Amino acid sequence: MRVLAALSGGVDSAVAAARAVDAGHEVVGVHMALSRTRDQLRTGSRGCCSIEDAGDARRAADVLGIPYYVWDLSQRFEETVVADFLAEYAAGRTPNPCVRCNEHVKFATLLDKALALGFDAVCTGHYARVVERADGTRELHRARDAAKDQSYVLAVMGPDRLARSLFPLGDVSSKDETRREAAERGLSVSAKPDSYDICFVADGDTQGFLRDRLGAQPGEVVDSRGEVVGTHDGAYAYTVGQRRGLALGRPAADGRPRYVLRVEPVANRVVVGPADELVVDRVLADRAVWYDDRYDAWRDDAARAGGGLGPVSVQVRAHGAPVAATVEPPARHGEVDRVAVRLHEPLRGVAPGQSLVVYAGTRVLGQATVTSTERVGGTAQATAQAPAQAVVRTTA
Structure with missing residues (x-):
C-alpha cells in the first residue's frame, strides 16, 4: 500500500512510520504545521508544532529513508479545532480539542488529501488496535498498553475513516518499548519528552487563552439556592466539576468544599455547590x-x-x-x-x-x-x- 505517515516530530509517530516501512508499504512522511505562530523551540514538554518539531520529523524521515513534506494546515486547524474550542467554552460546555483535531484534521483534512493524492491509508503514532473480522469489517480496540490507550480520542473518526487508518503501535507493551525501539533504529527523538496539555495553549494557561480570545465578561458565582458567593471574569473559564480557582468570597455554611455544578452562559453565571x-x-x-x-x-x-x-x-x-x-x-x-x-x-x-x-x-x-x-x-x-x-x- 501507499501510506502517508503523519510525523509530528515525536517518538511515537517516528516508530509508527518505521514499522509501516518494515511492513513493506511505500511510505511518505508529512509533518502537519498546525500553528500560525510557531516558536523556534518547544517549552519543555508543553505544546507541539514548533519549528524544532518539524526539524525532528525531517531527521526521522531521513533515518527511515522516506520522502518528507510539510503541509500547512494551520488555517483549517484554526477554523475547526480552535474555533470549536472557543465556541464550546463560550456556550458553557467542556470540549476535548484532541477529539476535534482527530475528527476535523488528522482523519478528515489529512486523510482526504492523502486519498486525493493516491495514497491508500494514513499511518499515525496513536496507541490503539485495529482488528479485522472475517468479513473484512475493521474494529477499533483499546491499545495493549492501557496507560497509553488513545481509542477514546480516536472513536470520533467513524468506520469509513478507520478503514483507511494504520496504528502500528497498538500492540506495544509500553512507552518504554517504543523508546527502546527508536533508540535501536537510530532515531534521535528516542528520549524526547512527550507533549501534553492543549497543543495550541503551549504555556498551559487555558483560562488566560480563553480570556485573551473571548475578553473579560464579569459576572456572579452563586450557590444552588441562588445566593451570590463570589464573582468571575468570564463564565466560559469554568467547567463542571472544577474546584480550584473559584476564589469564593463566602465559605459554605457547612464548611464543605464547593465545585462548579453548571455554567449558565446566557446569564453569565457560574453555579457552585457540594460534591454530592x-x-x-x-x-x-x-x-x-x-x-x-x-x-x-x-x-x-x-x-x-x-x-x-x-x-x-x-x-x-x-x-x-x-x-x-x-x-x-x-x-x-x-x-x-x-x-x-x-x-x-x-x-x-x-x-x-x-x-x-x-x-x-x-x-x-x-x-x-x-x-x-x-x-x-x-x-x-x-x-x-x-x-x-x-x-x-x-x-x-
Missing part, C-alpha cells in the same frame, strides 16, 4: 458515530421491545476509568444520532461537551458528544445552554 450534587447516573449525548451496522437492527428491535444495549462500558474522559452501563433505546424510531446511557455506577462531574465512548470489552462500539446529564433520582443536571451572543476574538 455532581453525581449523575444518566448521560445524554448527540452526534453519535457507530462502528457496527448491526446497531441499526438492535435499535429497531430495542425500540419495539423496550430493552437496551448491554452490557457495555462507557468512558467520558480521555484518562478516565470505564463504567458499566446500558445504552437505552432511542426515544423515537430512527433516532440513531442521539444516545441515552444509564450508568450502573454513578459518576461525578460529567460536563456537556465531553466525548462519550461506548465499549464492549476492548472494542469501541460508538461515540457521541455529551449534551446533558441527570442526577440520581432523575433531577436534571448540567445541561448546556447556548449563549445569546459569543464574541470570539481571533488572531492573525
